[in-house]
Amino acid sequence: MADESRERYDFLDWLRVIAIFVLFFFHTGMIFVGWGWHIVNNETIPELVWPMDIAHRLRMPLLFVIAGAGMWFALRRRSVGCFLKERTVKLLLPLIVGMFLVVPPQIYYERLLRGQWTGGYLDFYVTRVLHFVPYPAGDFSWHHLWFILYLYVYVLLLLPAMLWWKRRGPNLAPGKWIFLLGFPLGINEMLLKSIYPEAHTLFSDWYIFNHYLMLTIYGYVMASMPGIWKWLCEVRRWSLIGGTVLLVLLIYGLNTGVVPHDSPVDHIGANVFTWLFAMVFLGYGYRYLSFMNPLLAWAREASYPFYILHQTVIVTIGYYVIQRPWTPWTKYAVVLTGSLLACFVLYDGCVRRFAVLRLIFGMKVRTPPRATVCVPVPSRGDDMA
Template sequence: MVATQQQTTDSLGAQSKAVEAISFRRYDLDWLRVIAILTLLFYHTGMIYVSWGWHVQSKATSPEFELVMRWLHRWRMPLLFFISGAGTYFALRKRSYGAYAGERVRRLFVPLVFGMFVVVPPQIYFEWLFRGRFSGSYGEFYPNVFHFQPYQDGGAGGAFSWHHLWFVAYLFLYSLISIPVFRWLKNKQGQRFVDRIGQLIARPGGAMWLVGFLLLNDVVLGGFFPNETHALINDWAYFMKNLILFWLGFILISRRNFWQTIADQRRYFLAGTLVCTIILYAARPFFGLDPANDTVLVRTLFSFNSIGLTWFSVLMTIGYGYRYLNANPLWREKPILPKLNEAVYPFYILHQTVIVMVGYYVLTQMELGVYDGFLVVSFSSLAICIFLYLLVIRPYKLMRLLFGMK
């Protein structure tokens, strides 16, 4: 009888821990990460067909693509940095700071170095071919990488770059330099700061006021570093903007009651996102404003609106994601989610190189319009990335290490 009671107690305890583990995991963040990275594939394919200039570019462009991508640009990467900060909170619940730093080296720094010497160079090679700068084989091109001359936009400069892996580089740096911040947030003073954040976001739409941190950064650094370069040394306004988003992701996920607060106020964030979106698209045609060439005041106000759009759209996505992707068992219990979550990081590392290579051949060997070309490049690149992941990366330990997989 005692044994039976003990077994029953153990069973109930195990079930309780299992329920707690399930309820504490944010499945919506996994889904949103997958959705955001998949969106990047279509976004970067769209870069071939807009007028802004990219590694390979169609002569025919689409104003409609530009309209959509102006909005996506203000949402996609900020969302990923916010989710990365949230993921860091969960990671530090299970490991020490030293173990966390070591894991960041293995999962971020190793793939970054591998990517800069193996994954990125083909992008530069095909861009040079496309622009007529180089006409030899890839074997003849590759020694240019070891000149360590930095790449410049438009295919100028050298052949050494991290290209789209700037995200990995920045995230690696954020992870390490933020350890003292995370330590501070756990002590009494830090917890009082989090308490004040909690008091603010408890007000209707209160989390929207956290945009002040991003606006302050824009005021202090935006004038000195107005352009988004992804090159670190001359990108400090953008670097700090995403670092703040990373920290806010950590803070707003650190308490269970914050989760529900954000979800409950999701309609405020939707309204804020809609207002900023209207201003984004109405400034030029209806008010005759050109933020690129107008007065300092107009540029500043337009920049503030863009920052508002970024923050409100991230909050909106997290709020609706928690409401519909985390609470709903149909999404939470999908067996494919762990597989997708494992695949998205190597997919991110691969995707732009594949797009540039496929785009080069589509632009130089096929006569397709904007929309036909977009569909061919997008879905061909998606299929190639899936093929490489399943047959070349996932089965082999070395490849898993080089692509940052567990």
């Protein structure tokens, strides 16, 4: 068997790349499900509702668990100062640059579509964006970059506890209790969702803030546990059976009214399902994705810039596509394909080739080694948080 640390980083990198790839399908779908988004098509695609609802429960939780694991691997190899410096460059810098350069086109096209602006983009940027009035009342926002913001806040908030756990030593053994970690997530949703609905505003977003904070902690603690990945692999079939049965029961219950929407059973059941499938992904990922190849070598580096760019590209292309007299499925296919191609061109043609763009998109800048470095040995997994 290959070196354990190499397996660990490779399969988590694969899962992170896949999760970000799925975001293209999800955010393209947001145009066509009638949930209310930055741009929406006049006709919906009803067949997307359940897949979108399931994807909403699975995509971001997995990314936060992987990010938490990445924090463990990074702190294991770095001093506190180097860890904070690296996370600030990797998270805070792309967030700030993104709020000024990446996100504003999304708001511009939303205002155009809703008849709230009729001028050009430059005038919009100067007279609206640079007034720094928070969205939605104004036109300054982090939009999909909330993920980066929350991760950075979690780093600052959890650092003392993470250091304590690191000193304490990885002596917690995996066991059946891990199956129960979905219940705290469900209790959090049951108590807070109706009071603080999902908003990604940081301040007054306690349901979502706590939800992803717990998942980040889960990832950090689990990564510290000897044998955790092998254990998750061993129980992967039980996780899959339990998660699938629960999903079928929830869909049946919600569709028939046996389980009321937003009831305690809905909240608890949905979060247990979320956690069981996080275990499924980790277990099957360890079993089948513990390898490196040229595709992962490229995609691992590309995934973060793709994440930063993807929603703006989808909104921009979507604005023009939804005005065409095409069927909803044709529009979906055009937006999805066009967005993937556009992000590929932007990344491979621009971002990865210039040091300043690599820096502001959270990538490692390829420079000759200096006399002092924070990381003595580069390692896989450093891009996970």
